[in-house]
Amino acid sequence: MDATTLIGRESQRLADLLVRADPAAAVPTCPGWDAAELLAHVTQVHGFWAEVLASRASTDAQIEALESSLEPPPKDPEALAAARAEATAALLAQLGTRADEEPAWSWLSSDQSLGFTRRMQLHEATMHRVDAELTCGQAVTEPGEEVAVDGIAHCADVMWEADHQWTSMQRAVVPVALLVLRPQGGPETFVELSRAAATGEDEEDIVVARRAPDQDLAPGTALRELPRAEATGSPVALYLWTWGRGLALEALAGGAESVDVTGDPDAVAALEALLRRGLQ
Secondary structure (H helix, E strand, O other): OOHHHHHHHHHHHHHHHHOOOOOOOEOOOOOOOEHHHHHHHHHHHHHHHHHHHHHOOOOHHHHHHHHHHOOOOOOOHHHHHHHHHHHHHHHHHHHHOOOOOOEOOOOOOOOOEHHHHHHHHHHHHHHHHHHHHHHOOOOEOOOOHHHHHHHHHHHHHHHHHHHHHHHHOOOOEEEEEEEEEEEOOOOOEEEEEEEEOOOOOOOOOEEEEEEOOHHHOOOOOOHHHOOEEEEEEOHHHHHHHHOOOHHHHHHEOOOOOOOEEEEOHHHHHHHHHHHHHOOO
């Protein structure tokens, strides 16, 4: 899987759609955003990570200084399109000449490598390309199966795990269910679903998730005894679904797909609460 080439391809597809779209068109999978804001977001993200890698900033203080020095994306549609192309080219130039093993700052404390940035930007570009297609009423191009399988793992290992860690620093977190992701022809992923207690009178409990620790999955362990939900589908369907793009399943160019969810009602309810929150 040539992730750098795929980032460029997905970003170009996204841009080609959005520059022709009504700037005020709503993005159905990013509530509150319109087409212009989606393109501006991608421009800002690519510009930021290109500067992080080019500057070789390594501390949070350096990152804060870098971030504060960046200009916001332009409002003019033509200028924004040009800025997006420049930002993506700068990011690809950095990714294309450096190895995954090289040290590089990231927001994930456990992985300060350039490979993390490459992997994260692959999935972000893919999902925002899906967003662009849905915004423009286009059939959704299926990501490759290799990308989808990696994306399911990235969701559990990084996106859900980071949210779980940040939440657990503020709230009491108690495991309530076990989720099994079963991509057809791919590896199973076991996910611990936990309920995080509200911190104030006006708040509600929320559900967070993380990949279930291997040592907690042995027969007879507490996690194994929790209510269980299972989600089955193609790798592409599960990838889109876990990343909050369930709307895209009906619009896939190769034909509509679905994710089949079964299991204990309490576990399914916890899963539905997690998906309603989306990725943080």
